[in-house]
Amino acid sequence: MLSSVQEKAMCNLCHGGKVVYHRVYSGEMLCRKCFVETFEKRVAKTIGRYGLLKRDDRIAVAVSGGKDSLSLLHVLKKIEKNFPQATLFAVTVDEGIPGYRDEALQYVEEVVQRLGVPLVKTSFEEAFGVPLNKIIESPSFKASGLAACSVCGPLRRRALNIAAKNAKATVIATAHTLDDIVQTYLLKAFRGELGSSDVGLRSEGPVIPRVAPFRLTPEREVVFYAYVVGLPFQTQVCPNASNTMRSPIRKFLTEFEEKHPGSxxxxxxxxxxxxxTTEKNLNICVKCGEPTSRRTCRVCELLEMVTDTYHA
Ligand SMILES: [Zn+2]
Ligand SMILES: [Zn+2]
Structure with missing residues (x-):
């Protein structure tokens, strides 16, 4: 929110535009045009600084229909224009959450059409033969004691990988923001896994690399970007959402950043x-043939645990 003094101020960069955004950690007061320009420039710089994308990449952008992923698609489409050898497409996974996912898909369709980006759709049904709503209704899921998100997350990542691979993607871009990345590092610290690998950076190996071009972009700015460029997006919360290990960490970090900008x-x-980032020596899952650090991958393990009908 801007104070009445800030509302009357002029943009720090162009000195002409009316201030619409206060970048608290840097002190900048920006007009709409300068906000959009600096936002997009930072994404391009992030890609260059960490070597996230290559000139001739075939980029699969993971889109859910939320503000983060549609904003990412919007920025990458603009950046891609400077790289004629690169190609870009969107991938979306329908988990099988009636009502919720159908609404999200409408936003995805609307934005890909507006931007002229091809869309690849996949689903749990297609990838695993069973939608999420069937999984969470099953007696074995209920007996497993797992949260819906703990099953949905790994399955969604796998479905995305399969679809991206089939569409010959060389890299998957995800919309994880600075906030998400720091949360993940902290989670790793609490699990004793910090230092083993970087989060959201490119590492080559048997799995298609996943990169996060919003690594240096705070979540708050992504929301504002979606709003100023006029993207429609889903605001409904997933009906299966439950408290995970990440929830208290997210809350703590958001409050801490508010009190101490720049943290x-x-x-x-x-x-x-x-x-x-190190290249891991991976095995091949004995059930599905996907790369894994164990004998059977987590996805196969989960599917066996929570479905009554699944046999790989
Ligand atoms: Zn300006
Ligand atoms: Zn497997």
Whole structure:
């Protein structure tokens, strides 16, 4: 929110535009045009600085229909224009959450049409033969004691990988923001896994690399970007959402950043010093043939645990 004094102020960068955004951690007061320009420039810089994308990549952008992923598609479409050898398409996964996902898909369709980006659709039904709503109704899911998100997350990542691979993608871009990345590092710290690998950076190996071009962009700015460029997006919360290990960490970090602006950037810097992206020697899952660090991958393990009908 802008104060009445801020509302009358002029943009720090162009000195002409009316202020619409206050970038608290840097002190900048920006007009609409300068906000959009600096936002997009930072994404391009992030890609360059970390080597997230290559000139001739075939980029699969993971889109859910929320503000983050549709904003990412919007920015990458603009950046891609400077890289004629690169191609871009959107991938979306229909988990099988009636009502919720259908609404999200409408926003995805609307935005890909507006931007002229091809869309690849897949579903749990297609990838695993069973939609999420069937999984969570099953007696074995109920007996497993797992939260819906704990099953949905790994399955969604796998479905996305399969669809991206079939569409010959060389990289998957996800809309994880600075906030998400710092949360993930902190979660890793609490699990004793910090230092093993970087989050959202490109690492080559048997799995299509996943990169996060919003690594240096706070969540708050992504919301504002979606709003100023006029993207429609889903605001409904997933009906299966439950408290996970991530929830208290998210709350803590958001409050901390509000009180001490710039903390998220500082935390990211610290985590980057302690982590190193290494190529892991992966096995092949004995059930599905996908790369895994164990004998049977987590996806196959989950599917066996929570479905009554699934046999790989
Ligand atoms: Zn300006
Ligand atoms: Zn497997």
């Amino acid at each position: 998220l950037f500082a935390a990211l810097k610290s985590f980057e010093k302690t982590s190193r």
